[in-house]
Amino acid sequence: MHAVLALETSCDESAAAVLRRDDHGRIEVLASQIASQVEEHALWGGVVPEIASRRHVEALPGLIAAVVDEAGLALGQLDAIAATITPGLAGALMVASVTGRTLAALHRRPFLGIHHLEGHLASVMLGEDPPQAPYLVLLVSGGHTELIFVAVDGGMKRLGRSHDDAAGEAFDKVARLLDLGYPGGPAIQAVAETGDPTCFKLPKGRISLPGGGFHPYDFSFSGLKTAMLRTVETLRQTTDPLPLADLAASFEQVVADVLVQRSLRCAEDHGVGQLVMVGGVAANRRLRQCMLERGQERGIAVSIAPLAYCTDNAAMIGAAALMRLSQNTGSTSLESGVAPRWPLDQANALYATDPPF
Ligand code: KG4
Numbered sequence: 001m002h003a004v005l006a007l008e009t010s011c012d013e014s015a016a017a018v019l020r021r022d023d024h025g026r027i028e029v030l031a032s033q034i035a036s037q038v039e040e041h042a043l044w045g046g047v048v049p050e051i052a053s054r055r056h057v058e059a060l061p062g063l064i065a066a067v068v069d070e071a072g073l074a075l076g077q078l079d080a081i082a083a084t085i086t087p088g089l090a091g092a093l094m095v096a097s098v099t100g101r102t103l104a105a106l107h108r109r110p111f112l113g114i115h116h117l118e119g120h121l122a123s124v125m126l127g128e129d130p131p132q133a134p135y136l137v138l139l140v141s142g143g144h145t146e147l148i149f150v151a152v153d154g155g156m157k158r159l160g161r162s163h164d165d166a167a168g169e170a171f172d173k174v175a176r177l178l179d180l181g182y183p184g185g186p187a188i189q190a191v192a193e194t195g196d197p198t199c200f201k202l203p204k205g206r207i208s209l210p211g212g213g214f215h216p217y218d219f220s221f222s223g224l225k226t227a228m229l230r231t232v233e234t235l236r237q238t239t240d241p242l243p244l245a246d247l248a249a250s251f252e253q254v255v256a257d258v259l260v261q262r263s264l265r266c267a268e269d270h271g272v273g274q275l276v277m278v279g280g281v282a283a284n285r286r287l288r289q290c291m292l293e294r295g296q297e298r299g300i301a302v303s304i305a306p307l308a309y310c311t312d313n314a315a316m317i318g319a320a321a322l323m324r325l326s327q328n329t330g331s332t333s334l335e336s337g338v339a340p341r342w343p344l345d346q347a348n349a350l351y352a353t354d355p356p357f
């Protein structure tokens, strides 16, 4: 049995969680808390890095005390301390990293520096019936839109990606365009509820291949964003108020369609019978429903991360740490710093004796 404390401060949510893995390999969240800074950043229309770092410094100690207390464990009873160390905002990442390394040194426990995307991938393990590799993962967050194949041995291969904006970024930008506020995903979802998703015809965004044709599993959301801008500009000349619900629903539908179609096609072409969906945008109701329905139609089993663990949280970081502990891949040097970017397929390097950053 293993128990870990996990910390997450890579962007605008400060989060701490305590998790346990039992002898049957089941992962249990004993406590998970998040202090969101969204309201403060919303005043500026997006995340202000300097504000994020300061708020993490203020919030994290209280969150740690609260989750350790709720879990009914003392810090000394934990088997490891984990914190996200890449990718993200450097100053923000530093808060959980320094706190985690300090606690690990104080309590003489191993420190696990976790790759944020490995955390998102592990979030699906927090569901009722966790999938077993091999599977294809659609990772859709504010910074990433990727299709990643996970092999039986845990090895990963990226099969698709966005060439410009991530899906979450598109939600955020279109929400700003429609004056719906930040973060855009939940705002668009709320307004779209009463809208007609077939009202506006919007482009699906495709990536040309050098030899002709289109890349079957890659994404592009910048054209869609521009199409929304043009549609809104034209409407503004004739229509007041704007048909916000129809605009939001049409946008949400085209994003869901393109994510679902390309993911299922990628799974089919590679003979993979399971599709996993994780990341902030995986919280989207329309997308969840479309993916489940069309997966079923095409005989592909779909597992989606529990709603509570789609957007940034520390429980998913703890799940990734527990998986690392059970695989004995080693701990992270206390000398390790943080990095704004680091490729997911190089995540093993975070556990090398000589840390890469
Ligand atoms: O995974 P996440 O919390 O942070 C990153 O690692 O990027 O994802 C945040 C993104 C934001 O762009 C936000 O607008 C989007 O996820 N998001 C949603 C929903 N909830 C959050 N997008 C669509 N529908 C939602 N319900």
Ligand code: ZN
Binding pocket: 116, 120, 141, 142, 280, 311, 312
């Ligand atoms: Zn994230």
